[in-house]
Amino acid sequence: MVVVLGGAAHLARLLGGLFIIWLTLDWKVWRAKRAFEMELTKQGMSREDAKRLSAKYAALKDEAVNAFKRSWRVFS
Numbered sequence: 001m002v003v004v005l006g007g008a009a010h011l012a013r014l015l016g017g018l019f020i021i022w023l024t025l026d027w028k029v030w031r032a033k034r035a036f037e038m039e040l041t042k043q044g045m046s047r048e049d050a051k052r053l054s055a056k057y058a059a060l061k062d063e064a065v066n067a068f069k070r071s072w073r074v075f076s
Helices: 002-042 047-075
Strands: none
Touching: 002 047
């Protein structure tokens, strides 16, 4: 009984942490894109080219989320 309750507590903590990461991921990606674009424009790159390069951050986030979803389906 103690093992089951302990396992449930650890699972709840893990899922809570994953939920917090999921909530903050978009914000952190947006900040990283913005900082990257600002640094590139400071170095003389055009704003459009900087935006095109920084779009890779969102693409990487989407790939990571999709990979997590695929791996979660394996366990379900």
